[in-house]
Amino acid sequence: MSEPLYWIPTCDVRSETLPQAKAREFLNTHGQRGHFITQDDLRLNYGSQATTLPIKALPQRIWGGSPPKQGGPFEWIAPYRSDDETAIKEMAQDTPITRWILTRTQEQNLSQFFHAVTRIVAIFPQSLLWLDWTTVQWDAIQFLLLHFPTLQIEGIPDDRLYPFKCFAHDINRELWLADFSTHPAIPLLPPPIYAIG
Amino acid sequence: MLPLSFYPKSLPRTPAPVKQVTRIAPTVFCKSACSFCDFAIPPTPGQIVPPALSIDTLVAYRNTLQSSDYVKVRGGLELQEPFSYILALIRAVRRLYDGPLQVLSPVELIAIQEKEKRPINELLQRLAAEGATALGPGGGDSLTPLVETNRIRIKEWVAIQNIAGHVKLETTAMLLVHQNMFNENGLTPFIETLSEIQHIDRLEIKPLRSRGTAVAYLDPPHTLMLASIVTQLRKSFPNTHLIINTRTLTEDARYLLTAAGISEFYQTHKEITP
Numbered sequence: 021m022s023e024p025l026y027w028i029p030t031c032d033v034r035s036e037t038l039p040q041a042k043a044r045e046f047l048n049t050h051g052q053r054g055h056f057i058t059q060d061d062l063r064l065n066y067g068s069q070a071t072t073l074p075i076k077a078l079p080q081r082i083w084g085g086s087p088p089k090q091g092g093p094f095e096w097i098a099p100y101r102s103d104d105e106t107a108i109k110e111m112a113q114d115t116p117i118t119r120w121i122l123t124r125t126q127e128q129n130l131s132q133f134f135h136a137v138t139r140i141v142a143i144f145p146q147s148l149l150w151l152d153w154t155t156v157q158w159d160a161i162q163f164l165l166l167h168f169p170t171l172q173i174e175g176i177p178d179d180r181l182y183p184f185k186c187f188a189h190d191i192n193r194e195l196w197l198a199d200f201s202t203h204p205a206i207p208l209l210p211p212p213i214y215a216i217g
Numbered sequence: 218m219l220p221l222s223f224y225p226k227s228l229p230r231t232p233a234p235v236k237q238v239t240r241i242a243p244t245v246f247c248k249s250a251c252s253f254c255d256f257a258i259p260p261t262p263g264q265i266v267p268p269a270l271s272i273d274t275l276v277a278y279r280n281t282l283q284s285s286d287y288v289k290v291r292g293g294l295e296l297q298e299p300f301s302y303i304l305a306l307i308r309a310v311r312r313l314y315d316g317p318l319q320v321l322s323p324v325e326l327i328a329i330q331e332k333e334k335r336p337i338n339e340l341l342q343r344l345a346a347e348g349a350t351a352l353g354p355g356g357g358d359s360l361t362p363l364v365e366t367n368r369i370r371i372k373e374w375v376a377i378q379n380i381a382g383h384v385k386l387e388t389t390a391m392l393l394v395h396q397n398m399f400n401e402n403g404l405t406p407f408i409e410t411l412s413e414i415q416h417i418d419r420l421e422i423k424p425l426r427s428r429g430t431a432v433a434y435l436d437p438p439h440t441l442m443l444a445s446i447v448t449q450l451r452k453s454f455p456n457t458h459l460i461i462n463t464r465t466l467t468e469d470a471r472y473l474l475t476a477a478g479i480s481e482f483y484q485t486h487k488e489i490t491p
Contacts, residue, residue, distance in 0.1 A: 130472040131228040159440045159469035166224050166441070183439070 022169050024194040027176055027184070027208065032057040034072070043067060051206055053199045068200035070095060097121040097152070099128070100136035109143055118200070120144060121174045123152040130160055137164055137171075150174040162187055169193075186211055223445035225476030232471035233479050235463055236286035237486035239278075243269035243306065245490050247293035249324070249368050251358065252431035257293055269298045270491040275309045281487045282314040289353065290318070292325035300329050300340065304347050311348040319389065320344050322355025323377035324368050337377055341384045351387035352378065354421060360407050361393040375413045387418040394446055395425040396436035404446065408453045419458045422447060422479075424465050440470040444477040451478025 029050045033039035040062050047054050047066050054067040062069055095118055098104075122140065124133050133156070140149060149168075151161055153175040165171055165187070176184050188195040189210040198205035246266045247257035260266050275282075282288065290306060307320060321329075321344070326337055341352065356369035378388045390411055411417055424443060427435045438446075443461070450459060461474060463482045471482060 130469045131230055134228050157467065157469060159467050159473065162439070162441050163224070163469075163473055167226075187439070 022193055024196050024205075025165075025188050026172055026196050026198045026205065027181065028055050028174070028199055029053065029178070029197070030055045030057065030175055033062070034059050040064070051197055053197050053201075053203065053206065055199045066199075066201060066203060095119050095121060097123060099123045099125045099155075100140055102139070105139070105143065117148060119148045119150050119172075119174075121150045121152050122156070124155040124157075124160070130163075133160060134164070134167075137168065141168055153177070153180075158183075165193075166191060182211065223448040223477075224441055225444055225448070225473055227476060228472050229475050232468070232475040233481050235471075235482040235484055236460075237284065238287045238289060238483045239281055239285040239487045239489065240289045240291060240485065241270070241275075241306070241310070241489045242291045242293065243298070243302070243491070244293050244296055246295035249294050251368065255426055255430055260295060266295050266297060267491065269296060269302065270306075270489065272302075272305055272309045275306075275313065275489070278487070278489055279313050281489070282310065285314065285486050286316060287483065288314055288316065288318050290320045290349075291353070292321045292328075294325065294328055296325075300333055300335070300343075304343060307344065307347040307349055317350045317387070318348060319351040319353050319387070320349040322353035323374045324356040326352075326377060327369060327373065338380055338384070341377075341381055341386060345384050345386050349386060351389055351419065352381040354389040354391040354419075357390045358393055360390075360410055361395075361398070371410060375410065378414045378417075382415050388414055388416065389419040389421065390414070390417050391421045391423055392446070392450070393423050393425045394438045394443060395427065395432075396438050396442060404449050404453075408450075411454070417454060417457050419460065420450065420454060422450070422459065422461045424461075426465065437465065440466070440473055443470070444473045447474055447477035447479055 029046070031043065031046045031054055033042050033056055036042040039058060039060070043054070043056050043058075043062050043064055046056075047064070052066040056062060056067055056069045058069050058071055094116075098120070100122060120140070122137065128136065137149075137151075150172045151164060151174065153161065153173055156164075158180070161173060165173070173184075185195055185208060195208045196205035197208055242256075244266065245256070245258050246260050247254075248259055250257075250259040288310060290303070290310070292303065296302075303321065307318065310318060326340055329335070329340060330337055344352070356374045359369060359371055359374065378390070382388045392407060411420075422443065424438050425432070425435055427433045427437060447459060447461075450457075458480045459478055460481050460483055461479055463471065463484045466474070466482070474482075
């Protein structure tokens with residue numbers, strides 16, 4: 021069995037009038053695990069949080085702590101641009117990046133996106149590289165997971181968990197429900213298999 | 218379980234082309250009610266099947282036919298018109314279109330043979346003489362694990378495709394693909410049967426659209442399952458045209474399937490029905 025996959029249910033509470041109540045409800049429906057994008061410290065016993073911070077017009081999230089601090093570990097959410105390679109290398113050295121959530125632009129066809137992932141994997145530790153579910157899309161995600169056995173997927177929606185679970189089972193990777201808190205990850209059992217015919 | 222060793226290791230710069238296919242269905246009625254079919258309507262008991270498509274109406278589809286890359290003429294098992302109707306239909310299509318033309322299938326030929334008492338060989342020669350270039354794969358669906366339709370015996374289906382090859386018609390086959398079809402034998406029985414045909418020119422891979430049909434318990438295949446099957450078929454049939462409908466596919470899937478060995482994609486340009 022290779023490295024497990026993590027399902028990190030993520031909830032953006034920035035536009036909620038009662039962010040803390042929303043976060044509690046989210047934790048209750050997700051086994052007390054969840055990662056929250058927030059403006060203020062949510063003061064919760066469970067879950068992890070990140071706050072957004074625009075740097076050079078790229079959406080980035082300062083992650084962890086309570087509240088998350090400037091200069092602290094952060095998540096970087098961006099597509100790949102070959103011009104950025106040097107900057108990425110420098111940043112990877114100077115700043116504690118928790119993960120790079122790689123997004124895909126509409127102009128990147130699968131062949132180009134595959135090339136982008138191949139480049140990043142060469143310069144950036146694979147274990148920190150996550151693919152954004154919404155922009156990368158399911159067909160590409162399956163193919164890339166087969167190719168790069170330590171990639172992780174960000175933003176898997178609740179209603180797509182079942183096919184994801186089946187696929188994780190097919191590629192022989194365990195699936196764990198987790199967040200970035202100190203609470204342990206919870207194993208998600210593979211789906212039952214019924215004999216047909 | 219997904220056979221992991223069969224997935225594309227690299228990607229093409231562009232996917233294979235998408236061809237435009239026009240289908241002419243003289244009637245939408247068919248009594249065989251195949252469990253996987255989401256096109257034909259079985260007539261209710263006592264229902265009088267309306268006359269087939271009027272050949273004169275084809276002229277109205279001149280532009281459609283001329284902008285098609287491939288045309289298929291279906292028959293169905295409720296066609297009341299004689300074989301001469303099909304020949305007239307082919308002649309009419311040929312006046313408007315000069316590309317590849319696939320006509321009928323082994324299942325329909327057997328029905329015509331029984332009704333008109335003419336040998337299959339002669340029927341196929343007439344189709345070719347009027348301008349058909351290929352015989353359809355109908356009945357080949359019986360080769361798919363768990364979807365046997367018993368419309369035709371496999372040996373008959375193979376024999377008729379072989380006769381088609383002798384009269385210089387393209388031979389065609391199909392494979393319905395669903396998520397539950399992999400057992401320890403995998404594709405081996407399918408490949409073995411298909412190898413009994415001297416040369417299979419065109420093989421269509423059909424992702425099962427099981428929703429709303431009698432086989433809804435079989436899941437449609439996911440893209441890597443399709444890619445894996447295409448890879449294996451490409452290995453067994455290096456010179457066969459492998460095709461697939463784009464209807465259920467994303468653009469990403471077209472890259473993956475091209476890498477796996479698909480020769481071309483198609484989409485339905487127009488369905489001409491009465």
